[in-house]
Amino acid sequence: SLPHRPMAVTMSQNQSYWASINAEIDAHLKQAIPLRPPREVFEPMRHLAFAAPQNNAPALCVAACELVGGHRDQATAAASALHLMHAASFAHEQLPLTDRPRPTSRPNTHHSYGPNIELLIPDGMMPFGFELLVKSDDPAQNNSGRILRVTTEIARAVGSQGMVDGQYHELECPQSDDNGWIEHVSKKKEGGFYACGAACGAILGGGSEEEIEKLRRFGLYVGMIQGMLHGVGRNEKGLAKVVEELRNLALKELEEFNGEKVEEIASFVKD
Amino acid sequence: SLPHRPMAVTMSQNQSYWASINAEIDAHLKQAIPLRPPREVFEPMRHLAFAAPQNNAPALCVAACELVGGHRDQATAAASALHLMHAASFAHEQLPLTDRPRPTSRPNTHHSYGPNIELLIPDGMMPFGFELLVKSDDPAQNNSGRILRVTTEIARAVGSQGMVDGQYHELECPQSDDNGWIEHVSKKKEGGFYACGAACGAILGGGSEEEIEKLRRFGLYVGMIQGMLHGVGRNEKGLAKVVEELRNLALKELEEFNGEKVEEIASFVKD
Numbered sequence: 001s002l003p004h005r006p007m008a009v010t011m012s013q014n015q016s017y018w019a020s021i022n023a024e025i026d027a028h029l030k031q032a033i034p035l036r037p038p039r040e041v042f043e044p045m046r047h048l049a050f051a052a053p054q055n056n057a058p059a060l061c062v063a064a065c066e067l068v069g070g071h072r073d074q075a076t077a078a079a080s081a082l083h084l085m086h087a088a089s090f091a092h093e094q095l096p097l098t099d100r101p102r103p104t105s106r107p108n109t110h111h112s113y114g115p116n117i118e119l120l121i122p123d124g125m126m127p128f129g130f131e132l133l134v135k136s137d138d139p140a141q142n143n144s145g146r147i148l149r150v151t152t153e154i155a156r157a158v159g160s161q162g163m164v165d166g167q168y169h170e171l172e173c174p175q176s177d178d179n180g181w182i183e184h185v186s187k188k189k190e191g192g193f194y195a196c197g198a199a200c201g202a203i204l205g206g207g208s209e210e211e212i213e214k215l216r217r218f219g220l221y222v223g224m225i226q227g228m229l230h231g232v233g234r235n236e237k238g239l240a241k242v243v244e245e246l247r248n249l250a251l252k253e254l255e256e257f258n259g260e261k262v263e264e265i266a267s268f269v270k271d
Numbered sequence: 272s273l274p275h276r277p278m279a280v281t282m283s284q285n286q287s288y289w290a291s292i293n294a295e296i297d298a299h300l301k302q303a304i305p306l307r308p309p310r311e312v313f314e315p316m317r318h319l320a321f322a323a324p325q326n327n328a329p330a331l332c333v334a335a336c337e338l339v340g341g342h343r344d345q346a347t348a349a350a351s352a353l354h355l356m357h358a359a360s361f362a363h364e365q366l367p368l369t370d371r372p373r374p375t376s377r378p379n380t381h382h383s384y385g386p387n388i389e390l391l392i393p394d395g396m397m398p399f400g401f402e403l404l405v406k407s408d409d410p411a412q413n414n415s416g417r418i419l420r421v422t423t424e425i426a427r428a429v430g431s432q433g434m435v436d437g438q439y440h441e442l443e444c445p446q447s448d449d450n451g452w453i454e455h456v457s458k459k460k461e462g463g464f465y466a467c468g469a470a471c472g473a474i475l476g477g478g479s480e481e482e483i484e485k486l487r488r489f490g491l492y493v494g495m496i497q498g499m500l501h502g503v504g505r506n507e508k509g510l511a512k513v514v515e516e517l518r519n520l521a522l523k524e525l526e527e528f529n530g531e532k533v534e535e536i537a538s539f540v541k542d
Contacts, residue, residue: 038431040443097366097386097390120442123393126394126398127397127430128431131422131423131430134419134422134423135423144416144419147419148405148408148415148418151401156398158394159398160312160395160396160399164391168388
């Protein structure tokens with residue numbers, strides 16, 4: 001179980017942990033999205049990749065990899081792929097569609113490009129994410145099986161049983177009075193995506209099946225918290241109790257892990 | 272080189288060859304896109320997957336696999352993935368975007384769903400295509416390396432250096448007077464996609480590097496022909512000479528292949 005420490009210390013230490021992970025993912029992405037021809041396609045891709053709001057599923061992927069004893073480098077490509085999926089999905093959410101009412105759950109964004117570009121470029125970012133991931137296949141590491149498994153995990157999480165299902169409900173289903181709607185959308189959108197990030201990190205780091213499933217649930221709970229605090233539940237009162245329950249469920253999943261990294265990853269829901 | 276035979280015989284025989292391949296890809300897709308929950312997501316996915324106009328890159332993938340001595344089943348999943356990419360891309364091309372002029376090179380389509388759905392569902396179809404492909408990884412066949420390679424091929428062909436580049440030029444670059452614009456768009460859109468289909472089939476069927484590259488070029492030429500006859504060049508006169516040159520280049524790539532399948536695949540540009 002987790003040792004108790006003064007909060008201030010935990011925070012400053014762990015902020016630098018997450019910051020260092022995010023800096024590595026950013027560097028990997030900057031290097032991976034070159035400013036090469038066709039520039040008129042890659043330049044907006046690079047812009048849209050970094051214009052999306054912060055999403056912590058990629059960082060969680062790296063942290064989960066380290067928690068199970070893997071090296072950070074083993075998860076950087078998958079984390080970058082996850083970021084690209086998030087950024088592509090975000091850009092499409094902002095598209096000005098004819099006859100499309102803007103859901104109140106979504107903030108307004110500034111558009112740097114015309115709608116053709118903001119439709120088209122994300123269609124290139126998704127496959128590019130898969131390409132980055134598959135390129136991290138390394139015969140020397142004999143990790144093809146893990147890469148293939150992670151490809152399936154990410155495809156499912158961003159696809160029709162994951163993020164697309166959440167977005168569908170956000171757009172097309174009327175919001176109910178109780179918090180059930182917020183829970184469903186948060187679970188499918190952020191929950192499934194963070195669960196995927198954590199599970200992928202554990203797979204790539206060589207975690208056991210039990211560790212992978214524990215971290216998947218940890219990701220689900222922390223993702224749902226994100227959705228409730230910063231996503232569809234953003235303007236909703238009365239979610240504090242649900243969030244607190246999810247936080248406890250998340251921390252419970254970490255109980256059987258050991259080592260210095262446990263506190264780091266736990267700080268995700270404690271700070 | 273290719274034996275000469277009466278055209279009527281060639282056609283009827285080869286039509287049944289392509290028809291049988293397309294029937295298998297269709298059956299694979301119908302079985303792969305189940306009518307399962309969330310139905311409101313999978314039902315339009317199934318619709319949009321089959322609403323797209325015929326594209327022959329998937330069939331070419333299967334034919335290339337057979338040409339190099341592989342079994343049809345080795346390429347069906349990749350062919351289905353290619354079809355999903357094509358259908359997703361087509362659905363996004365039809366989206367009614369605010370402030371988006373409809374390019375004259377594109378026909379009007381009937382919309383069965385609202386714009387939210389026609390934006391969102393293709394975002395699920397692309398990852399689903401990758402999922403289908405990766406699921407065809409079979410430890411018994413020890414084909415992980417081939418599957419990973421084909422994943423990269425498809426990601427590149429549908430991404431920013433391939434189809435997205437072609438679509439970008441179609442939408443955002445003014446059409447020039449000569450046929451250079453049509454050639455560029457046809458090369459990037461259909462050319463790159465058919466080249467990918469043929470190369471993927473050859474990879475999955477166990478072709479040599481030389482065979483893979485020959486079939487990639489064959490695909491490029493036949494794809495460009497498709498673009499010129501049925502894509503951006505559809506309404507253009509005066510392409511007959513270019514098309515004839517491409518046809519000859521395509522057939523030249525087949526000269527060193529042997530076996531009964533050579534005539535089948537050659538019929539792609541002869542009928």
